[in-house]
Amino acid sequence: MSAMxxxxxxxxxxxxxxxxxxxxxxxxxxxxxxxxxxxxPGCPEDRAHCxxxxxxxxVTEGGPAQTPAWLRAELEHAFWLFEPADVGFQIVAVDRxxxxxxxxxxxxxxxxxxxxxxxxxxxHVFLVERLDDVDVPGEQIRGVHWRQRSNTDxxxxxxxxxxxxxxxxxEFGHFFGLPHSTYTRSVMNKAPRKxxxxxxxxxxxxxxxxxxxxxxxxxxxxxxxxQKPRSSPKRDDPRGSPLGE
Ligand SMILES: [Zn+2]
Numbered sequence: 001m002s003a004m005x006x007x008x009x010x011x012x013x014x015x016x017x018x019x020x021x022x023x024x025x026x027x028x029x030x031x032x033x034x035x036x037x038x039x040x041p042g043c044p045e046d047r048a049h050c051x052x053x054x055x056x057x058x059v060t061e062g063g064p065a066q067t068p069a070w071l072r073a074e075l076e077h078a079f080w081l082f083e084p085a086d087v088g089f090q091i092v093a094v095d096r097x098x099x100x101x102x103x104x105x106x107x108x109x110x111x112x113x114x115x116x117x118x119x120x121x122x123x124h125v126f127l128v129e130r131l132d133d134v135d136v137p138g139e140q141i142r143g144v145h146w147r148q149r150s151n152t153d154x155x156x157x158x159x160x161x162x163x164x165x166x167x168x169x170x171e172f173g174h175f176f177g178l179p180h181s182t183y184t185r186s187v188m189n190k191a192p193r194k195x196x197x198x199x200x201x202x203x204x205x206x207x208x209x210x211x212x213x214x215x216x217x218x219x220x221x222x223x224x225x226x227q228k229p230r231s232s233p234k235r236d237d238p239r240g241s242p243l244g245e
Contacts, residue, residue, distance in 0.1 A: 145175055
C-alpha cells in the first residue's frame with residue numbers, strides 16, 4: 001500500500017506537468033500548488049508568535065490567480081509590519097478554488113467563497129483575479145477583510161491579484177482588530193498623502209497595542225493556533241551546501 005502510494009506520488013509532477021515542490025507530499029497541500037509553500041518563507045525564527053495561513057487560490061484555464069513570488073513579497077512585508085507585535089505567519093495549507101470565484105462581484109460571493117472552507121485556528125486567505133468594490137459600481141479593490149454576514153465570527157481575507165505587497169499586511173491589520181485610522185504614519189490610514197510612502201507606513205503604537213491584545217485573545221480562544229516555524233524555503237539556494245551554516 002505505502003509502496004503504491006509512494007510510486008503514485010513520484011509520478012504526480014509528471015502527470016501535472018508541474019514544477020516539483022516538496023510540499024506536494026503534504027496532505028494539506030494541493031500537489032499542483034505546492035510551490036506556494038516551498039517558495040514562501042516560514043515564520044521568522046525570532047518571532048514569539050507564529051500563525052498559520054490557509055491559502056485558497058483561484059485557478060482558471062489561465063492558471064493560478066497569482067504566483068508564489070507575489071505571495072512571498074506579501075508575506076515578507078507582513079513580517080516587517082508585524083515585527084513590533086512579535087508575530088509571524090506561514091502558509092500551512094493550500095487548495096484551489098473554482099473559476100466561478102475568479103471575479104468577485106458581489107457580497108454573496110464574498111460569503112460563499114469562505115462559507116464551506118472556513119475553519120478556526122488559521123487565517124484563511126483567498127487569492128482571486130478581480131475583487132469589485134461592492135459599494136461603488138465599476139470600481140475594484142485590492143483586498144478585503146470579510147465577515148460572513150450570517151455569522152460574523154467567521155471571517156477571512158480576500159486578495160486581488162492586482163494588490164501591491166502591502167495589501168495582505170493591511171488586511172491582517174483588520175484581522176487583528178484594527179479599523180481604518182487617521183494616523184499619518186499608519187498603514188491603516190487610507191487617506192491619499194505623499195508621505196510617508198505606502199511601503200514605509202506602519203502600525204503606530206496605539207494600533208500595536210490593539211494588535212497585541214487581539215493576538216493574545218485569538219490565541220487563548222484557539223481562533224489562531226500557534227505554529228512551529230518551519231525552515232525557510234529549501235529552494236532559495238538550490239546549489240547551496242546541504243550542510244547549511
Ligand atoms: Zn482596509
